[in-house]
Amino acid sequence: MQVLADYLNEIDVHADSVYVMHEKVERKFSMHSHEKGQLTYVEGGIAYCNMPDRSYVIPARHYIWIPKYQEHYMQIKHSKSTTTRNLYFYSQHDHETPFYTRLGIYPVNELLLEMINYSARWQRHILPGDPGFRFLSAIKDILPDISTTALPVILPTTQHERLQPVLQYIGQNFDQQLTLEIVSHQFDLSPRTLSRLFTNILDMSFVQYLQMVRVVKGIEMILQTNQTLSEIAYQTGYSSIAAFSKVFYQLTNKRPSSFQQAVH
The missing domain is CATH 2.60.120 (Jelly Rolls)
Known part of the structure; x- marks a missing residue:
């Protein structure tokens, strides 16, 4: 030390x-x-x-x-x-x-x-x-x-005692079919209460946070595996590469195919 x-x-x-x-x-x-x-x-x-x-x-x-x-x-x-x-x-x-x-x-x-x-x-x-x-x-x-275009991939964190375990759960189950209703039931919260926690504590919606986690996991897979983008899309909870690509582009201003070419 x-x-x-x-x-x-x-x-x-x-x-x-x-x-x-x-x-x-x-x-x-x-x-x-x-x-x-x-x-x-x-x-x-x-x-x-x-x-x-x-x-x-x-x-x-x-x-x-x-x-x-x-x-x-x-x-x-x-x-x-x-x-x-x-x-x-x-x-x-x-x-x-x-x-x-x-x-x-x-x-x-x-x-x-x-x-x-x-x-x-x-x-x-x-x-x-x-x-x-x-x-x-x-x-x-x-x-x-x-350096004129920043990469806006930011995962908010919190020590909030009610929201922190929810974020951990999402991080461990991002590849599942998660909805506000499913996750709120898992933690014995109403969907409205959980929605407010995300908005008030993280300044983003449940869906926005879930999308960010999935894109981050997708970036990790692009960098650390030889899987195809279709495989990565399914493993991050999307039903198609088109859906994954759309969210990826919204959050990074890059298509996953372009990002993959740039980092390999």
Whole structure:
């Protein structure tokens, strides 16, 4: 634990540096924040960035930008080989550019991928004047221009004692024929009460939450299995690939076939 604490403390020691960390350490931190803005790129597999009230899904070939002071912790699902490349940037002037003040998940194009991979030659603090500082700064500088469409795959979470077990149940049975009536009966609630819990606590409907869970599970299957999209559609609770594709597009602005091609 002391080693992890040392890493966390070191990141913010030099406010004007770029801190480079390619070890599998960020995923071991508990909930924390930095005084620097953070770029984390997911290399293979799938990662989750957990906030106090929601979880962001980060697929392969995507990165997440985490603004300074945002509490979070990273979680890698089902893949020991998944690597996260982490760059922590000086943040003195972030307020002048709205991009740096907003959390977002974005696809990585070939230019940014090459630059992130090239950054692996450095470790820890790179200060102004050090070899590599201008290159690393260029990565930060191009992000607002090349990252214009965020991937809106967000799963809200809650500690609410009545709603939390419902979310767990949905997460375990997303492939079943779930309706508001079926789930509310399972927990001895009226459909109206359960509907209000979703709206008041998560700010979304039961159906919206179920769709989000199914799309997240679909993304996991696309990344981690060789199943066809038809198989994935049925295994996420849809009766046809057309129904799955429609919901997938509504939530991600991408067809599952296009997404599959982009990440493989």
